[in-house]
Amino acid sequence: MSKIALTGANGFLGWHVRAATHAEGDEFAGIPVGDAFDADRAAALIDGSARAIHLAGVNRGPDENVATGNVRFAEQFASALRAAAEPPVVVVFANSTQVNNGSVYGDAKSRAAAIIAAAAEDVGAEFCDVRLPNLFGEHGQPFYNAVTATFCHLLARGEEPEVQQDRELTLLHAQDAADLLRGTISLEEGRARERRECVSSLLGRLSEIAALYTEGEIPDVSTAFGRDLFNTYRSYAFSRQAPIRLQPHADARGAFFEIVRTHGGNAQSSFSTTVPGVTRGDHYHRRKVERFTVLSGVGRISLRRLFTDEVVSFEISGEEPGAVDIPTLWAHNITNVGSEMLYTSFWTDDIFDPQNPDTIAEVV
Structure with missing residues (x-):
């Protein structure tokens, strides 16, 4: 397990970096900057990390705020790097491809990069200046x-x-950007994914x-x-379009309904039975598209977005067939809440690869 220290952890990209870090089983430490910055605490959070990533920045607002905010955050991060008892091995700056375009934002990012590069050199860390496009x-x-x-x-x-x-x-997708910042893919691979x-x-x-x-x-x-x-x-x-109600076609022979209609790509379907009171799942996916369809019995499908506490649940009966498409980066499970056997169909957009399952354990 490696420790990843991160500023801007509560932002859009920060959430994705945290999710990728969790998926790899690494430890995460969020470093507040700005008015919430505490020099001693920030140094302690960075201490012993394998990689310290600076994401925090000001993207929009008055020019003065953009200029001063980005430099201020970089200076705070740099001071914490220098104060850490055991500095990180690698220091990463989430820069922008706008860095040389002559704008106030581009100039501010350039100054921030220089500040962090100097601090990385002072502590003997490798510096990675990752210039990200539109995420x-x-x-x-x-x-x-x-x-x-x-x-x-x-x-x-x-x-x-x-x-x-x-x-x-x-x-560039934010999970690809997260992989790039974490060093799990190369700069060349990151460019190939753009x-x-x-x-x-x-x-x-x-x-x-x-x-x-x-x-x-x-x-x-x-x-x-x-x-x-x-x-x-x-x-x-999600969740205004859940569950997806399926239209049954019934006659004297029984009933028929369509589970999924796709317009291109690989797919895999599977089927399970679950006895009353038992829960399946408790995991999440980073990229996989997955659909749960209750065929018979009564199932409760519960979901929770990573790093939040709110749980969204749907109870579906086979008497009124319905499906729930599982959002990526949401922990999810299905529980048989009825008195009979629960029959469930699972559809995914990829063929399961045991070497790359994209299935990470996480209790809802």
């Missing part, structure tokens, strides 16, 4: 983090977003995803980018 992913803040978050937020509410300025974006997309094209993709998913259908998830966009959209559609 997207689950639970980004609309109208703040990225246009993808804004589009998903509006589409999930049945609204029609508009393109204010059409330009090409370089996009995707160039015009704003108008991005809106077109997300609009198609929303239209299909409103009908309970799974869009084309045959590419990593398509899957990641779908998972991002699903984080905004």
Whole structure:
């Protein structure tokens, strides 16, 4: 187990880095900066860490706040690095590809990088300046983090977003950015995972995803980018679009209903029986798309977003067949709360790989 120290832990990217750290079984230490900064406590949190990552920054606001905020946070982080009894082996700065564009934000990020690089050199740590493009992913803040978050937020509410300025974006999913910052993938692999997309094209993709998913259908998830966009959209559609009610077709022979309709990609289906009172699951996925469908009996599907306490539950009976699509980075389980055997179907967008199961234990 390695210790990862992190500023900006409560932000969008910070949440994703924490999730990736948890998935790898590493220890996490969040370092408050700004008005909440405590020099002694910050040094203690960094002490003995394998990697210290500086995420905290000011992305938007008055120019003065952007300029001074980014430098202030970097100076606080740098002072904690120098004060740590056992400095980290690696120091990482979550920089931006806008660093050299001449903007106030770009200049502030450049100054912050220089401050942190000097501190890393002073303590003998390796310094990694990771320049990130436009990030997207689950639970980004609309109208703040990225246009993808804004589009998903509006589409999930049945609204029609508009393109204010059409330009090409370089996009990277937040879990890929987390892997990059944690050093589990190389800079070259991180660049290979980026995707160039015009704003108008991005809106077109997300609009198609929303239209299909409103009908309970799974869009084309045959590419990593398509899957990641779908998972991002699903984080905004949940839980208003759950459970998905399935339409049974019954006659004298019995009943028939469609479990899932997909528009591209691999898939695997499985089936389980669960005796009364027993719970299955208690894990989460970083990237896997998964659908639970109750076929017979009564099941309670419970879910909890990582690092939160609120549990969302749905009770579904086979008499009124329904499905719940499990959001990525949410712990989940299913419990037989009835008196008869529970029959459940499980569908995923990938074929299970025991070497890379994407199934991390976590109790709901």
